[in-house]
Amino acid sequence: AMAESTSTPPLTEIVEAFEELGKILQSHSHNSQRKQHQTLRLDTFSQASTLVSILFSCLGLAFKFAEMEYVSKVKDLVDASRTYDTLESLIDYDVANGTVKSPGSHSRNLRRVRQGLDLIRALFEQFLSTDDYSLRQAASTAYAKVCAPYHSWAIRTAVAAGMYALPSRDQLLVNLEETHQSAEKKMKRYIQASRPVIEYIDRLYLSKNITLDW
Ligand code: 1PZ
Known part of the structure; x- marks a missing residue:
């Protein structure tokens, strides 16, 4: 047993939560005959998404506004889970009311949270792609791919400035309570586990004829 810390490292909690979501999606797609009717409960999903916010404290103070x-947005989904059982029923409500893209709507907030989860996936991918990348380079590339196309000029400028305040790769690992090896394993697991969840959410919108260009 370790003397310094008895708590679970943040990445472990996040990875395990998303692997659980993946299992749920898989089991449902197997037992419903052919029709691939997957269901994700809103409370399960929003709880897993809540865990991700731990990462902000590891990135330093630069992204306080992003946090x-x-x-x-996640809190809105947690609150909504008292009214809606599934992600699909939440979207259905906004479709019926014409509020899918309305500022502050649950469906819009779900889309934003999905982009946050995808941003982390892309950041880990960049982080692992080469040791020569600083955290700033990895985060800038990830942000440019996943979020920048949907953000205003003002936000993109603020994010670009904040990138300079990110910690070094080594400092990030210290903050995450990981070694190079342990972080690599867990980041790969998050990349794998988050992908089906992100794709599931995208398919939900597409199945209701909602485009993904916002
Ligand atoms: C993985 C971390 C990479 C390192 C740094 C990357 C920082 C990205 C910062 C993104 C800032 C986004 C700030 C504000 C965006 C808003 O325009 C929208 C408004 O949505 P609206 O209210 O109009 O519907 N908000 C969002 O998109 C929600 C927040 C997204 C933040 C994602 C960060 C997730 C990363 C978590 C990991 C630390």
């Missing part, structure tokens, strides 16, 4: 944005 507040992300946390408020």
Whole structure:
């Protein structure tokens, strides 16, 4: 047993939660004959998404505004889970009301949270692609691919400035309570586990004729 820390490292909790979501999606697609009717409960999904906010404290103070944005969107989904059982029923409600893309709607917040989860996936991918990348380079590339196309000029400028305040690769690992080896394993597991969840959410919108260009 370790003397310094008895808590679970943040990446472990996140990875395990998303692997659980993956299992749920897989089991449902197997037992319903052919029709691939998958179901994800909103409470399960929003709880897993809540865990991700731990990462912000590992990235330093630069992204305080991003943290507040992300946390408020996830909180909205957590609150909505008292009313809606599944991600699909939440979207159905906004489709019926014509509020899918309305500012502050649950469906819009779900889309934002999905982008946050995808951003982390892309960041880990960049982080692992080469040791020569600083965290700033990895995060800039990930952000440019996943979020920048949907963000305003003002936000993109603020994010670009914040990138300079990111910690070094080694400092990030210290903050995450990981070694190079342990972080690599867990980041790969998150990349794998988050992909089906992200694709599932995208398919939900597409199945209701909602485009993904926003
Ligand atoms: C993985 C971390 C990479 C390192 C740094 C990358 C920082 C990205 C910062 C993104 C800032 C986004 C700030 C505000 C965006 C808003 O325009 C939208 C508004 O949505 P609206 O209210 O109009 O519907 N908000 C969002 O998109 C929600 C927040 C997204 C933040 C994602 C970060 C997730 C990363 C978590 C890991 C630390």
